[in-house]
Amino acid sequence: MTRVVIITGISSGMGRAAALYFQKQGFEVYGGARRIARLIDLNELGIHTQKLDVTDKLSIRGLVDHVIKEQGRIDILINNAGYGEYGPLEEIPIENARRQFEVNLFAVNQLTQLVLPVMRRQKSGRIINISSIAADVYSPLGGWYHATKAGLNMWSDVLDQEVKPFGIRSVVIQPGLTKSEWSKIAMENARKNLLKNSPYTGLVDKVEKLFSEISTGATSEDLAKVFYQAATDSRPKRRYYNSIMDHGMVMVARTMPNTYRAVLSRLMK
Template identity: 60%
Template structure:
């Protein structure tokens, strides 16, 4: 990687991990292109000298404009961070399938399209990294999060396949799996869950229990903590396939993946406690 001019594109940069990462990379001398739908929330990033762009990752023209601006102005792209995402929570029986499809558009297909736009240039450079933000929810799961977990599991597998395909060109596709993080994510996910409930829903009691469970978790990680993980994945000379913030996150993933019965037992036990 060239040291004099490194360029990173970050989606979902108006809040949380994306916002913190834009600042962190900028502070470390990178040229940063920060994209999000709500550009008014990135005014202070703009004032720092970060390239702020209105970006709807579900819109082909918007994605093209974002990538082409960086290529035209800088001539290279070293790292693409596919961070944009959200949780479409709700009972699988009741979530509108159009909402579920939109969840896949944001959390999975956007990463695919943006990666296609930068890969030809990265191949020419013989350097480049796709950093794809999934979640411990790629493996760890709970009721109401079915569509969200499905998108994150799909993104993880997609990233692994891409990594196998592009390593021959000196490129990498890497996954970050954050755990509970201090952010707006939980509030938004539960707002979606309540909105997706039908008026006479038999799942209303379950939604209340999951809401209590989500907000009972003590999120130790901050967005700034995750920004450092993103930076490590971007700059490690021999990057890992997966990055976690904590040993707890890593253990939770391992239990859910290798001991599914144990994970389900623990989840039901926590849910019953919330139902009291």
């Protein structure tokens, strides 16, 4: 039986690498992104692609209906689409903060609601939620992003308890900084969110420098393998990390918050 996976945000980075990796492992891969031009080559390789806005109910309904019509089942949903709305909390427009929650958390819930009835009928399925170590590890300018990822972790844990009796599991992957467009886009957003003559301009420079120095060096292809492990483990874990360093940073932030804050303060200097 061919296994079927839906992956959101496959136009670049981890989502794109995961789509290619899952296909190589024999999955029927369905997915989409807003930037349709970036999906052409994936489609030519046999990956089922379409324009997808995860905040549009009609768009995500169209994707799920298409998969069910062609395959009759959905084995894995990977909620990968997301971005970082960085900037000082004093200056980020509230509509931008709402958009961050719409994409990073509420859209995950809406898409999951659509696939759960199918998985429940199958008595099997897995929801994989791409969070971040930023759910626990924080830095200045990332307030709204951190809030969405912390919320996603808790949401996933609650969902897992609710759907486990039906043979469905909900798990979280927490990547660190990777070699991708993510940090570049996050810092571009931080600068866009600065007011004229903002007192936080120097802080943006410091955070951008910090990001460039603490990148773990993980590639999108590295994370694609973590996605696959989370999707196929016979006994899935609540959390998946790409490296011991990522896991260690989370453990320090969670169990020694004062130590983490002190280290962060030194790094910011």
